[in-house]
Amino acid sequence: MPFNRIIALSLLLVCLIAAIVGGVRSPESPTPSVTVSQERPNLFQPRNNRIVSLTLQGGISFEGGGFDPSGAIAIRNRLRSLIEDTTVRGVLLTINSPGGTVGTSQELYRAISSLREAKPIVVSIGDIAASGGYYAASAADVIVANPGSLTGSIGVIIQGLSFAELLDTIGVNPQTIKTGPYKDILSPTRDLTDTERDLLQALIDDSYEQFIEDVAAGRQHLPEKAEDVLGEAGISKREAMTVAARADSC
Template sequence: MQKGSSFSQKHPFIFGLTLIVAAVILFAGVTAAFRIGFSDDGFSSDTRLGLVRIEGMITDSEETTDWIRTLREDESIRGVLLRINSPGGAVAPSQEIARAVERLAQAKPVVVSMSTVAASGGYYAAAPADLIVANPSTLTGSIGVIMELSNLQELMDKIGVKRQSLTSGALKGAGSPFRPMTQKEREYLMGIVNDMHEQFVEAVAKGREMDIDAVRAIADGRALTGRQALELGLVDTLGGMEEAIEELKKLCEITEKVPLVEAPEKKSGWLRDILTSSININITSEGLNPGLVIH
């Protein structure tokens, strides 16, 4: 190699990799800048619709409620589509999402599009919307609360393990899996379940503008098809996501095609995306929220 060789000649691999990285960064920057003024279809983004997805078991609400608040405060967002495909989940996060949807609906139109299932906690989140669209075979409803507790006493006896506990009050150990439940404990825990169930019923009655006794009559945990829910007043019309978007545009008095803004975006680097897609690894953080759930 000659003495005056350039860096590209001395290190062709590193030089080539640097050019590829620079090109990717440049492309990403240009694309982001372009999307500030235009949608993917080339339409002005002065008027936009928002999209919120609620999928899977509801165990946490922070990411969803943060995005709902962002859409509520963005004046360029004329209305929001809430796409739900969830069987329910923990009570508190479902309740938090429902409150966020209620505040959003006070600011701009909100339409729900139900996918395969939007039951229990999934329906809780949908109730405050202006309009609910379900497929005829969507599973929804299931208005109820369940507390599941295990009793491991017989197993512990078989393996010869004894457990002792000291509590500060008679009900502090209620629900322990190591002994049978007393009648007093059962009444106490049932009171918690009933109170949360009543909160659920009240939220549905308020959101759907239904008589609370009419809601109580069907709030026995039963799941319903979209067509059955329509007959009972739990949904407004039948259709898929496309029909729901058209209903939202009507409420927003929009006739032209407008971009649909979806977030939060997956927080990951381009290199990680390439590696994980290449070796088919899904990097997630999943947790189980046991005990009191609505499903």
């Protein structure tokens, strides 16, 4: 790609971000200079009126702590720190994630919600923001995506394997000593009881209701039939936007 074209595209991106964030200013406010920061120190970079660019990449979980700069915990911590940062005018968060654990997705959602109260935050969906990835994205002021970006797949799942029949076939008899009736729930050495299955179903149903309520609150509406569409395995941004208005633009 020619060097001049790269510069032109870079300027176009900066202008687009500035226009999105600038829409929240009152008509009387002056137009300040804007700097897009990708969290890399630059001695020549102005320290005021920055638009910080962050990227959430991969599965969402507490695994790895805050050491991966594009991991969920590091992004959560950075979002929290930006709330009181007066040099930052807005945040662009790129999400490319198939989802992850419920708890960490909620941590991200709440961090974005808190930041949204202080300054504008725009989420840009890359290839995919499904399940917990979309959960987090729904808290932003604006969601933008490519026409082919995958969104949706809102739901909760618990999985396990049972080798009980195999163990019985080869003559292995597992022995378990436990202090409560559910301490070995989802053990691969035996099948679930009906009571255990009901208990786990109630657990994920509760998590699912939290999921739907938060998405509805973040997007400020949940159109009729949107819940069914969002629960599908993975739908394109174009389809999701048509039926459920899951993204604002592409």
